[in-house]
Each structure stands twice: as structure tokens, then as C-alpha cells.
Amino acid sequence: MYEKQFCFLQRNLNIALLSIVSFSAVALLAFRIYSYDWDFIFLVWNLFLAWVPLLFIQMVWSYEIRRRLPLWLLIVCFLIWLLFFPNAPYIITDLKYVRSVPQNMIWYDALMLFNFSVAGFLAGLYSIRIVHRIFAHRWNHAVAWLVVMISMLLGGFGVYLGRYGRWNSWDIVTQPIALLQGITSRVLDPFAIKHTFTFSFVMMLLYFAFHIFAELKKHEGTHKYS
Template structure:
């Protein structure tokens, strides 16, 4: 029951936090006199799906492991959409209509929020795996998921595949993925960028765990 309340509380707080990046989009649109940044709002919606599927997985797992497999697979498929918002920083450019610093803050807030959504969902999934199969398998799961997410971000940004293609064009997507897996030298750029993105995700997840432990230590010291 305590874990469920904690999950719900985190979910609620992250929902409320969306007001900041969305507020910046609204302010920018009002400033230029037209709706702008619609792609960011769509990407933000997609970034929410991993957190939603992780919450469903936690709920389903308590009613049976088999019941949790489908939402867990959906979580992994959509996980890259959350940190994908980091790559939207590529859209940053000088614009005479809007101060560059404003766009910098706006894009950074979306990137940071996307990372938070993805990494919190991973934290939930790691807790589930650790509870069932132990700490080491839990961390192995984290590294595997972050590696897969790095690959997914690459496919989305450079090859323009997206998570929906798993349903709408599964054969074409599978053929492309297999080609890159079986010919790593030919597709060296794929794996170089995947490694870079995965390293960034591992680094930020490590920072998240440090902050979480720091908060726990501070609470423990305060209770003494």
C-alpha cells in the first residue's frame, strides 16, 4: 500500500510539473501571435507513455506476472520517447521574433522533463525487477533498458522510425534493425551515436540515484 501511494504521489507531482514547459510554449505562442512548438507538445505526450505503462505494469504485476508482460513490453517500446526530448535541443536557433535565451530555457525544460519521466519510470521498473529477482538482475535490467533506449532514440532522430511503427510497419522496422545488428561495421555511425546516447542516459540515471540516496540520508539524519 505504501509503495502504491508513493507511485501515485510521484505520478501526480510529475503531472503538475508539466505546467512549466507547457506554460513556456503558451507564453511563446502569445508573444509571436501564433501557435508554435506543436511538435514539442506531441513529443511531450509521447514522453508520458512510458510512465503510464510503468504504472500499469506495477499494478498488473501484483495481480500476476503474466498480466504484467504486455504493459512491460509497451513500456520498453515507448521508453525512448521520453529522453528523445533531449534531441529537440537541435532545434535551437537564433530567431529575431523570440529571444534566444527564452528558446534555450524552453527547450531545456522539455528535455529535462522528458528525462525525468523516462528515468522515473525506469526506477519503478527496476524496483519491480529487484523485488522479484534481486539487486544484480535489477541493475542488469537498467543497463539493458538504457542501451535499448539509446538505440531507439537514434532510430527516431536519424532514421525517423517511431514506436508506432512496431504496429504499423513491423516487418520494415525489424529488417532495418536486423541489418544494423548484423553489420555493425557498415553501420558504425548507428552504434557510435547509440553508445553516446546510452552513456548520457546511464550518467543521468546515476545522478538520479545519487540524488535519491542523498535525500534519504538527509531524512535519516533529520530523524535522529
């Protein structure tokens, strides 16, 4: 029994470590709620949304390596993942709330917001890495990197739509026409373009560093973190 649990932990070490980071963020929030107020309870929901694309693509990857998915289904799964992916980097924008916290809580709240941001962004990085694996496994690394870059670009625009347009991933189902109008009205907006490319560029740099680090650890031979 313990051997099975240990093997499961080894196979899902990244998920386990990310769970610890996420739990520490929620614990900080719980203490703040207990001692002060409920102002930041929305962070739990935002963190949950950051986990959704990771857990979804992890299930897709687990199935893909056991039994090759039909191409059409793989594309559908990728599009579903892409729809929710911006929720992961989006949580970084919650750092803006540190400007409005009471002076006596500023360091605690800054640490808490940073913890949530790190947890959400790491979920996004690991999520995109799994996408990278899937496309490299199905085709090659050139295709995988192209998919990663396109995903980062669309993810950056998704963060902009979420923060400034106040759109949600599920609006594509609940109000698709309004969402399409919101996208077309902002896609050529200079501020939207600047925000999208800046955010995408930073995400790409961080993912590249994350990818290189993971590959180096994988080839060390003694410990495998990827």
C-alpha cells in the same frame, strides 16, 4: 476527503512534481504561441509520448505490489514499456531546434526547449526507476541492474532510430517489416553504434545519480521522495 487527497499526493509526489515541470513547459509554449507562432506545438506531443511509458509502468507497478503479476504478463508489460521508453530521452534531441529560432527569441526558446527536455528526461528516469523496483522486487538487485542497463542500451538505439531514421514506437504495428529492415540496416552503422553507446552511457550515469539520490532520501526517515 482532504486526508485522502493528501495521502494520494504523498504516494505520488514524484508524479506531482513532474507534472509541475511539464505544466511550466507547456505554459511557456502557450505564451510563445499566443505572442509569436505555432512552430513548436509538436513539443506537446513529444512530451505526451515521454509520459506514456511512465504512466504505463506506474500502473504495472501498482498492480504488482498488490497482486503478483503472472510472469508472462510481466514480460509482456515490460516489452510494451520498452517499446515506448525511448520517447522520454528522445525529447532531449529537440534541443537542436534552438539553432533555427529567430535571434530575438533565442533565450526564450532555449529556456522553453530546455524545460521540455528536462520534463521528458525526468519522466524517463523515474520510469526506469520503477522498472528497477519491479525487477528487484520480483528477483533481486543484480537482475534489476542488468535490466536497467539493457533498457538504457536499447533506449539509446531507439533514440537514434527516432531522430535519424524517423521511426515511431507504433511503427512496429503499422509497418513492422519496414521497421525491421530499418533496424537491420542501421544496427552495424558506425554512427549508430557511436550515438547509441554515447547516449546510453550518459543516460546510465544520470540514472545512477538519480537512483542514489532517491535511495538516500528514502533512508533519511523524515521525507520520502521515492
